[in-house]
Amino acid sequence: MPPQANLDEYLARLCGAIDAALDRVLRAAATPAPLGEAMRYAVMAPGKRLRPCLTLAAAETVGVSLGASVETAIALALPAACAVEMIHSYSLVHDDLPAMDNDDMRRGRPTTHRAFGEGLAILAGDGLLTDAFRVLALSPSPAVEVGAPRATAERVAHAVAVLAEAAGSTGMVGGQAIDLASVGRAGPGASPLDGAALEDMHLRKTGALIRAAATTGAILAGGSDEVILAIDTYARDLGLAFQIVDDVLDVEGASPAIGKTAGKDAAAGKPTFPALYGLETSKQMATACIDRARTALERHGLGGRLSQIAEWSLGRTR
Amino acid sequence: MPPQANLDEYLARLCGAIDAALDRVLRAAATPAPLGEAMRYAVMAPGKRLRPCLTLAAAETVGVSLGASVETAIALALPAACAVEMIHSYSLVHDDLPAMDNDDMRRGRPTTHRAFGEGLAILAGDGLLTDAFRVLALSPSPAVEVGAPRATAERVAHAVAVLAEAAGSTGMVGGQAIDLASVGRAGPGASPLDGAALEDMHLRKTGALIRAAATTGAILAGGSDEVILAIDTYARDLGLAFQIVDDVLDVEGASPAIGKTAGKDAAAGKPTFPALYGLETSKQMATACIDRARTALERHGLGGRLSQIAEWSLGRTR
Numbered sequence: 035m036p037p038q039a040n041l042d043e044y045l046a047r048l049c050g051a052i053d054a055a056l057d058r059v060l061r062a063a064a065t066p067a068p069l070g071e072a073m074r075y076a077v078m079a080p081g082k083r084l085r086p087c088l089t090l091a092a093a094e095t096v097g098v099s100l101g102a103s104v105e106t107a108i109a110l111a112l113p114a115a116c117a118v119e120m121i122h123s124y125s126l127v128h129d130d131l132p133a134m135d136n137d138d139m140r141r142g143r144p145t146t147h148r149a150f151g152e153g154l155a156i157l158a159g160d161g162l163l164t165d166a167f168r169v170l171a172l173s174p175s176p177a178v179e180v181g182a183p184r185a186t187a188e189r190v191a192h193a194v195a196v197l198a199e200a201a202g203s204t205g206m207v208g209g210q211a212i213d214l215a216s217v218g219r220a221g222p223g224a225s226p227l228d229g230a231a232l233e234d235m236h237l238r239k240t241g242a243l244i245r246a247a248a249t250t251g252a253i254l255a256g257g258s259d260e261v262i263l264a265i266d267t268y269a270r271d272l273g274l275a276f277q278i279v280d281d282v283l284d285v286e287g288a289s290p291a292i293g294k295t296a297g298k299d300a301a302a303g304k305p306t307f308p309a310l311y312g313l314e315t316s317k318q319m320a321t322a323c324i325d326r327a328r329t330a331l332e333r334h335g336l337g338g339r340l341s342q343i344a345e346w347s348l349g350r351t352r
Numbered sequence: 353m354p355p356q357a358n359l360d361e362y363l364a365r366l367c368g369a370i371d372a373a374l375d376r377v378l379r380a381a382a383t384p385a386p387l388g389e390a391m392r393y394a395v396m397a398p399g400k401r402l403r404p405c406l407t408l409a410a411a412e413t414v415g416v417s418l419g420a421s422v423e424t425a426i427a428l429a430l431p432a433a434c435a436v437e438m439i440h441s442y443s444l445v446h447d448d449l450p451a452m453d454n455d456d457m458r459r460g461r462p463t464t465h466r467a468f469g470e471g472l473a474i475l476a477g478d479g480l481l482t483d484a485f486r487v488l489a490l491s492p493s494p495a496v497e498v499g500a501p502r503a504t505a506e507r508v509a510h511a512v513a514v515l516a517e518a519a520g521s522t523g524m525v526g527g528q529a530i531d532l533a534s535v536g537r538a539g540p541g542a543s544p545l546d547g548a549a550l551e552d553m554h555l556r557k558t559g560a561l562i563r564a565a566a567t568t569g570a571i572l573a574g575g576s577d578e579v580i581l582a583i584d585t586y587a588r589d590l591g592l593a594f595q596i597v598d599d600v601l602d603v604e605g606a607s608p609a610i611g612k613t614a615g616k617d618a619a620a621g622k623p624t625f626p627a628l629y630g631l632e633t634s635k636q637m638a639t640a641c642i643d644r645a646r647t648a649l650e651r652h653g654l655g656g657r658l659s660q661i662a663e664w665s666l667g668r669t670r
Contacts, residue, residue: 069525069529168516173513191512
């Protein structure tokens, strides 16, 4: 395994593969022009690509442990990596809408509805969400080059089920509904969250998709049930740590670096980990999550890149 | 084949199976309460259930022709029937939003955003769309009883791809974007449609999902590529006829029977078949579509219920 210092290079390589695949996906579709532009705008915004990088890193870790080449493992998982990023992008477009968080800026640019109008933004989100499942299930997938290796239909169907469950009403969409209710925008009066409810909301709203990102990579790369479960446990704690660090950065971070208005969540009366536990305890909680995440992997000899990503997520500044 | 007079009874039996399956699906999910209520409100509205009936009728026709029992064919296709109706319901919720068609009433009741607020309506649509793919791909599907027969993973993955393609940016969502642009709500100024563009819009906006409804039934019931193509051809013409009849009813129909405001499309400056071709020619076009639809089936000995449904769609009054 290359030293920690090379993690940035590794992630940049994965991001290159993901961006090229997303470009193929968004270019291939016979989509009406304004809709296609809005979808591309939403997906091609500058971003960390954390989720699809996790998909590919998990696939590489699992695939190589089973004797596959890095190239094969990546090709098997690229449809899921694209689907995950398209679903993440759609969720940002819809969350930013006036009826939801009502955000004008995202990643330093106007939000999709500010740039394209509200109707087209709703449709761009719907299109990305639906097309994500096409990219994952269609054979050959538009995410890969012609002739690329292909996971079995069993594994594709399994990945679709896992991704849909994570993104749907019991997962990400459910978490957003809890968030909406917590600030009084889904019925009469706000329902403030305590610590357990806050954790539940985040496990759904951001955690579920992060878990599915990692597990779909493991599934498509041929992982056993036991290995898929270990990756899932890792990603659950990684996702929670990521959210805690986000909340901390929202308090401490400079606005340009995180690409949105610092302190906005707190100002909107949104529950955050620092508001409930204080900054220092929040940081300790994030560290404990990452320790657990790494332990879950190492028990199965799966540390490597995934452990490095976990460690990196603690130290990030944006 | 039972006589034509029994078609109502046949469709009522299919609707019973579909409603029971949708109830299982919407009950099973660990969805936050207000979101679950909004989703149920949207799906359980009184409606024709045309699309999922097509799924089951196609599955029955194809399955029985291959030697399966009616019960087995229906069980194989129920996950797709539910997924199709959930996607249809989500599309109505999002199309009714203020930023889209801005409708207050749907099927004689307040639209979902009027009943639950705009934020929750957007999320209910997102939840239904995403959960549709879970219902289709998860094994066992929450749509069926424990122990029900299950299509192969190959056929499930194929059905997911077909449904996602039909509902996505090149299909239904793309059609809605063209519709939005045609009335000047997706950029500067309206882009009025001519006859060919109107047909293209409808083939995407309503036709694509009707085709996928029928073909996913044929796929899951084990149809050959040739049979799936025949069902697709049938459903394409059926869907177009359905849209023409809708437009005719919008001009001629009484408001209570069709459950929305008669003449609303014309008043909104939306392109319609009667506006372009006149009422009589529109009716002749619908009849020609249905003739083609029945011919496509009968060439493969697949008439029966599907032909009856085609004939019924011409004479309907709501």
